Amino acid sequence: MESLEQKLASAIEKGLNHLFNIDLEANSILLQGTKKDFIGDFTLVVFPYLRASKMSPEKTAEAIGEYLVANCAQVSNYNVVKGFLNISISNEFWITWLKNLPKVADRLPKTNSGNTIMVEYSSPNTNKPLHLGHIRNNLLGYSVSEILKANGHRVLKTQVINDKGIHICKSMLAWLKYGEGETPNSSGLKGDKLVGKYYVKFDKEYKKEILELLETGMSEEVAKAKAPLMIEAQEMLRQWEAKDTETLKLWETMNSWVYQGFDVTYQRMGVDFDQLYYESFTYLYGKEKVLEGVEKGVFYKKEDGSVWVDLTENGLDEKLLLRSDGTSVYMTQDIGTAILRVEDHPSLSQLIYTVGNEQDYHFKVLFLILEKLGYKWANTCYHLSYGMVDLPSGKMKSREGTVVDADDLMEEMVDKAAETAELLGKLDGLSSEEKQALYEQIGLAALKYFILKVDPRKRMLFDPKESIDFNGNTGPFIQYTHARIQAILGRAGEVSNAFDYSELNEKEWALVRHLYDFESAVSEAGKEYSPAIIANYTYDLVKHYNSFYQTCSIFGTDDNERDFRVYLSSVTGETIAYLLQLLGVAAPSRM
RNA sequence: GGUCCCGUAGUUCAAUGGAUAGAAUAGGAGUUUCCUAAACUCUAGAUACAAGUUCGAUUCUUGUCGGGACUACCA
Numbered sequence: 001m002e003s004l005e006q007k008l009a010s011a012i013e014k015g016l017n018h019l020f021n022i023d024l025e026a027n028s029i030l031l032q033g034t035k036k037d038f039i040g041d042f043t044l045v046v047f048p049y050l051r052a053s054k055m056s057p058e059k060t061a062e063a064i065g066e067y068l069v070a071n072c073a074q075v076s077n078y079n080v081v082k083g084f085l086n087i088s089i090s091n092e093f094w095i096t097w098l099k100n101l102p103k104v105a106d107r108l109p110k111t112n113s114g115n116t117i118m119v120e121y122s123s124p125n126t127n128k129p130l131h132l133g134h135i136r137n138n139l140l141g142y143s144v145s146e147i148l149k150a151n152g153h154r155v156l157k158t159q160v161i162n163d164k165g166i167h168i169c170k171s172m173l174a175w176l177k178y179g180e181g182e183t184p185n186s187s188g189l190k191g192d193k194l195v196g197k198y199y200v201k202f203d204k205e206y207k208k209e210i211l212e213l214l215e216t217g218m219s220e221e222v223a224k225a226k227a228p229l230m231i232e233a234q235e236m237l238r239q240w241e242a243k244d245t246e247t248l249k250l251w252e253t254m255n256s257w258v259y260q261g262f263d264v265t266y267q268r269m270g271v272d273f274d275q276l277y278y279e280s281f282t283y284l285y286g287k288e289k290v291l292e293g294v295e296k297g298v299f300y301k302k303e304d305g306s307v308w309v310d311l312t313e314n315g316l317d318e319k320l321l322l323r324s325d326g327t328s329v330y331m332t333q334d335i336g337t338a339i340l341r342v343e344d345h346p347s348l349s350q351l352i353y354t355v356g357n358e359q360d361y362h363f364k365v366l367f368l369i370l371e372k373l374g375y376k377w378a379n380t381c382y383h384l385s386y387g388m389v390d391l392p393s394g395k396m397k398s399r400e401g402t403v404v405d406a407d408d409l410m411e412e413m414v415d416k417a418a419e420t421a422e423l424l425g426k427l428d429g430l431s432s433e434e435k436q437a438l439y440e441q442i443g444l445a446a447l448k449y450f451i452l453k454v455d456p457r458k459r460m461l462f463d464p465k466e467s468i469d470f471n472g473n474t475g476p477f478i479q480y481t482h483a484r485i486q487a488i489l490g491r492a493g494e495v496s497n498a499f500d501y502s503e504l505n506e507k508e509w510a511l512v513r514h515l516y517d518f519e520s521a522v523s524e525a526g527k528e529y530s531p532a533i534i535a536n537y538t539y540d541l542v543k544h545y546n547s548f549y550q551t552c553s554i555f556g557t558d559d560n561e562r563d564f565r566v567y568l569s570s571v572t573g574e575t576i577a578y579l580l581q582l583l584g585v586a587a588p589s590r591m
Numbered sequence: 592g593g594u595c596c597c598g599u600a601g602u603u604c605a606a607u608g609g610a611u612a613g614a615a616u617a618g619g620a621g622u623u624u625c626c627u628a629a630a631c632u633c634u635a636g637a638u639a640c641a642a643g644u645u646c647g648a649u650u651c652u653u654g655u656c657g658g659g660a661c662u663a664c665c666a
Contacts, residue, residue: 030607032607032609035610035611035613036613037610037611038610043609043610045609045610047609047646047647050646057646081610082610083609083610083646083647084609084610125666127666162666165665165666166665166666167665167666279666304664306664315594316594317662320663320664322664323664324664325664327664329663329664329665329666330665330666333666356660357595357596357660357661358660358661359660359661360595360596360660360661361594361595361660361661361662362661385596387596387597387659387660388659388660390659394659395659395660420629421629424627424628424629426627426629442629450603453604453605454603454604455604455605457596457597458596458597458604459596459597459659459660460603460604461602461603463602463603466602466603469603469615469616470629471615471616471629471630472614472615472616472629473603473604473605473614473615473616474615474629476629477615477629477630479629480627480629480630481629481630483627483629484626484627484630487626487627488626491626492626524607532604532605536604536605536614539614539615540614543614546630546631547631547632549626549630549631550622550630550631550632551631553625553626554626555626569626590627591627591629
């Protein structure tokens with residue numbers, strides 16, 4: 001079916017042709033929503049047509065306006081301000097449109113685009129707990145996945161777990177030296193926290209050793225390399241790569257602690273994965289592929305045996321792919337993982353990497369390498385590059401203890417939700433389990449919305465001293481509106497579209513007009529990979545509803561009016577719930 | 592040094608090259624006999640600077656100033 005915009009655009013196209021002899025494609029006509037200070041539903045900027053119309057902007061706009069009122073049934077009126085033609089759509093159209101509106105999910109493309117998109121997110125190292133940076137990553141990855149699904153794609157959520165490398169060896173070594181057999185069970189510490197504790201311990205002892213070496217007159221660079229702990233850690237990595245039984249056993253044990261800890265965090269955050277990849281496996285595959293690349297002449301070997309790729313033709317550097325001792329680097333693993341993923345899922349149409357913008361260069365290199373290796377799908381790979389979360393003091397550094405821990409932050413938000421709810425005292429009559437579940441939903445909503453409303457590409461600031469708000473442009477604000485709507489629907493009993501209603505007041509019109517933009521908001525969010533677009537659209541929708549709610553009494557005396565307003569509330573509530581779900585935020589029916 | 596990103600109210604965030612740059616919060620003033628005041632209404636306050644392209648620039652180009660990231664045989 002043709003959309004309203006398409007109808008308008010083709011009417012304008014005919015009008016331009018009829019009036020000024022302009023030959024244009026209808027899809028090249030740009031219609032925008034009318035700004036709220038002006039009257040109208042859509043606005044056409046007429047400046048581009050002045051050359052052909054040979055008239056003033058005002059006259060040109062009026063001529064098109066007249067034409068539309070006469071020739072386009074949906075257009076009821078128009079007004080002209082300078083070069084802007086504001087077009088009003090008839091109440092009749094809006095009410096009919098609303099009456100025949102399908103369920104919210106049916107307004108969107110069906111899941112049969114044939115595209116399967118793999119979205120990678122999270123992908124943590126296994127040597128320390130998740131922090132606020134991971135929260136942004138996880139929420140983005142999850143939400144973008146949901147948004148892509150809403151746009152009719154199949155989505156596979158994945159991550160690659162960085163379970164091998166010097167970082168985990170550092171934790172292992174420190175645990176062996178100072179751990180005295182501590183386990184999550186013996187100490188009651190969450191697994192990832194326990195392993196992280198020994199990572200920090202390693203760093204502390206390592207720094208001590210460096211200081212001692214510096215006092216002997218050694219340079220800092222040499223001291224860092226010669227410190228006994230570092231040498232031991234590197235030796236441990238070699239033993240790991242040589243599949244030493246003891247080392248492997250410890251590695252498995254400590255990783256399993258970390259996974260148990262991560263699971264708890266993921267579950268509370270509400271994110272999940274369809275398939276996991278482990279670096280400890282994919283790096284071997286990457287190595288193979290790199291060696292194949294050497295044979296094909298895509299890469300080259302230096303005299304010391306190290307393998308490199310020359311990207312200077314592409315304006316980049318030379319990049320190391322295998323060390324001289326034959327061990328792999330980060331890039332090696334990523335090459336292997338990517339190829340493996342496409343082999344696992346031959347129908348994959350796109351690979352999306354949710355990774356911070358500090359790795360922009362890394363992904364440029366990775367995609368180029370895949371292209372050079374001859375993989376046609378390389379150009380579909382997309383780096384969903386997001387900005388860092390900064391603290392007022394600057395960047396978070398795990399080793400310096402300036403991180404905001406993911407579990408702590410979620411706990412804090414839930415506590416604050418509980419505190420606020422107690423204060424307002426609206427949840428009386430609920431069991432303590434029900435209350436707790438609500439606090440969880442509300443606290444996490446505040447956190448998730450706070451993160452997701454910001455354009456992913458931009459870096460954002462988080463001040464731990466100022467707790468995240470529950471009023472204003474926030475998650476709980478949106479949830480609250482949803483809950484109020486549920487109360488109305490409960491009281492109304494049933495929702496019917498059999499009302500006889502013809503005149504929208506200002507608030508009703510603004511709400512309906514905004515509801516109309518739902519599809520384009522979801523579609524744009526998908527094209528831009530941006531939950532922020534969903535968040536902002538939802539916020540505006542809720543603002544319009546609250547304004548309507550405040551001014552218009554729903555259970556008035558007029559039956560048709562009541563039925564219409566209940567129906568309008570129902571559509572709004574359903575839309576809010578759907579949008580919140582795209583953000584991974586719960587939509588409680590009471591709060 | 593090289594490459595890339597970013598500078599919008601006191602603060603945190605918006606604005607496919609379009610109208611009078613929107614919100615929120617903090618500040619000031621109001622709204623509960625009425626469907627949940629986690630709400631609503633009013634008020635005050637910003638495009639770092641300088642040129643250029645354009646009918647029109649927060650948006651595109653160049654330069655200056657300021658902030659950040661990357662530039663490892665780390666991950």
